[in-house]
Amino acid sequence: MNEEYVDLRSDTVTKPTPEMREAMAEAEVGDDVYMDDSTVNELQEKAAKMLGKEDSLFVPSGTMGNLIALMVHCQRGDEVILGNKSHIYLNEAGGMSALGGIQPHPVPNQKDGTLALDDIRASIQSEDVHHTITKLICLENTQNVCGGVPLTVEYTNQVGEIAKENNLALHIDGARIFNAATALNVDVKDLVKPADSVMFCLSKGLVSPIGSMLVGTEKFINRARHLRKMLGGGMRQVGVIASAGLISLEKMTKRLSQDHARAKKMYDGLKQVAGLVLEAEPKSNMLYFAIHPKIRLSDNQIIEEIKKYGVLVDWAASRRFRLVTHYWVDEAGVEKTIEAIKNVLK
Numbered sequence: 412m413n414e415e416y417v418d419l420r421s422d423t424v425t426k427p428t429p430e431m432r433e434a435m436a437e438a439e440v441g442d443d444v445y446m447d448d449s450t451v452n453e454l455q456e457k458a459a460k461m462l463g464k465e466d467s468l469f470v471p472s473g474t475m476g477n478l479i480a481l482m483v484h485c486q487r488g489d490e491v492i493l494g495n496k497s498h499i500y501l502n503e504a505g506g507m508s509a510l511g512g513i514q515p516h517p518v519p520n521q522k523d524g525t526l527a528l529d530d531i532r533a534s535i536q537s538e539d540v541h542h543t544i545t546k547l548i549c550l551e552n553t554q555n556v557c558g559g560v561p562l563t564v565e566y567t568n569q570v571g572e573i574a575k576e577n578n579l580a581l582h583i584d585g586a587r588i589f590n591a592a593t594a595l596n597v598d599v600k601d602l603v604k605p606a607d608s609v610m611f612c613l614s615k616g617l618v619s620p621i622g623s624m625l626v627g628t629e630k631f632i633n634r635a636r637h638l639r640k641m642l643g644g645g646m647r648q649v650g651v652i653a654s655a656g657l658i659s660l661e662k663m664t665k666r667l668s669q670d671h672a673r674a675k676k677m678y679d680g681l682k683q684v685a686g687l688v689l690e691a692e693p694k695s696n697m698l699y700f701a702i703h704p705k706i707r708l709s710d711n712q713i714i715e716e717i718k719k720y721g722v723l724v725d726w727a728a729s730r731r732f733r734l735v736t737h738y739w740v741d742e743a744g745v746e747k748t749i750e751a752i753k754n755v756l757k
């Protein structure tokens with residue numbers, strides 16, 4: 412999309428910075444399937460270290476990273492407990508069942524993005540010839556559909572306890588785990604301590620053009636590397652993009668509070684707008700709003716009308732819209748957005 416738009420559809424729209432472009436041009440590369448790409452190796456070491464895990468693997472997308480994690484933790488016919496509003500359940504094209512033969516056991520996401528601990532406990536299958544075998548619990552942090560809400564260290568530890576007691580693995584879909592750590596003002600290591608594996612995206616708020624990281628034990632990553640190859644995700648001179656990932660880790664993880672502040676500012680500005688029904692105050696970089704029934708415009712018309720003012724918003728569900736702040740949304744963009752929505756709904 413061109414630069415005159417304030418593009419709030421997602422943080423995936425972030426184009427690489429000039430510094431990233433330069434790093435990409437100059438990156439040392441090698442054949443990463445032979446593990447010869449020194450830039451990728453550096454990125455993987457850094458990601459593992461930052462999350463406090465043994466090892467990590469660069470993957471083309473978050474979707475592939477989650478799928479690989481599920482396939483490492485589960486055999487065909489095994490079951491995974493996850494949120495009914497989770498990205499893995501709703502937005503990964505059913506890969507776990509289509510490609511992994513893994514059965515989802517969805518549990519309601521609460522308003523705060525959590526899965527109720529009792530719901531998790533009740534969803535673990537007992538040993539019985541009729542039942543699937545429960546192998547894994549998945550959490551999503553931040554939880555996107557529930558409003559970009561962060562799950563706390565305490566909550567994550569509680570789920571970790573349940574996993575441990577029942578001999579289950581814990582995977583965190585941490586596409587935006589650094590947003591969660593920033594929102595909670597904690598070290599990301601503490602947020603993922605009980606997790607056996609974590610996926611996070613470089614390509615969202617961390618501004619890289621492509622790529623996600625899968626993090627876990629050395630044993631987990633060795634198996635994951637095998638599955639990545641199986642799924643066609645073994646890449647060659649991929650230091651060309653891993654170089655941007657290093658800037659994501661070194662610099663972009665440290666500036667997310669700015670995106671969060673801008674989401675909050677947008678929320679404050681939109682509070683006054685009649686016709687808009689705001690959801691909870693944003694805790695990270697997203698805010699959702701609904702449209703009052705008295706507004707006659709269709710969902711599509713709302714998006715198109717706002718676009719005429721140079722602002723792109725995301726359709727989330729019937730009468731529900733999402734705004735996501737990121738590196739390329741500045742203070743002027745926040746003002747422009749508030750004005751645009753005000754004008755369309757007045």
Ligand SMILES: *Cc1c(COP(=O)(O)O)cnc(C)c1O
Binds near residue numbers: 474475584
């Ligand atoms: C974006 C996203 C993913 C998947 O990442 P892709 O790189 O788009 O495949 C997974 N989980 C969550 C919560 C996401 O927002």
